[in-house]
Amino acid sequence: MEEFKLYNASQSICSHKVRFALNAKRIRFTEYKLDLFSGDQLKPEYLLINPNGLVPTLVHNGINIIDSLVIVQYLDEICNNSETFTPQNPAMRARMRSLMAYIDEVPTPAVRIPSYNMAFLTHFKNMPEDEFQSMANAKPLRKEFLLKFGRVGFSEKELNESLDRLSRSLIRMQAEINNSKGPWFLGDKFSIADIAMMPVIIRLEDLSLKYMWDNKPEISHWLELIKNHPAFQPTFYHGSLLTEQYPHLNKKN
């Protein structure tokens, strides 16, 4: 009997990718929700399964797999009898992996900046300094990120830089769709590159930044197709969006 356990957080963009892959492949899994702001991901028992102190982690029959895109690739390798996300052709596979690398390097870290400033700041701004310092110091990978964020948020310059990186990513995304003749990044085949970008675009929409692709119909169409995928609703259950968790964000809509 196969057993899949997913340690994740409802609102986490990296968790969305894995939930989407599991749902698309109709794999039954038990979901464990971590509270990232009370430090569940830093508890010694969790660090044993994920020494990066981040979500998501998939435990498959007792084997720990970490890092969202590694997990999605693993799922595609072990379960390729239903929907598959990896092209057979090596050149197309290389193209998919280059896009995954780009998405991991540019838009994924960039979208954290507006997310922290607009939503997550509420958790840190009134935290006593010593508590904040010890939480930051306990983070294996995100110590410097959190210290830089501080309890006042990233500066306007940093926020604008991240929005600029996101704008350039949207231009790149539009070009990829056009070059492949769409509707997906690799043409008519939905792939892990689309899964990688999906939560970034959903997050931008959630933060009322949808105007960023007002003049890019290719992206609106891509997003509409993703939202119509049967895996979308079970992945984005209530509480997955920041507007569902942070009521102040709705006032901007």
Ligand SMILES: N[C@@H](CCC(=O)N[C@@H](CS)C(=O)NCC(=O)O)C(=O)O
């Ligand atoms: N490269 C990792 C990044 C994972 C990651 O950044 N996870 C965030 C949520 S999206 C997290 O666990 N943050 C908790 C923290 O910063 O302490 C992946 O793709 O799984």
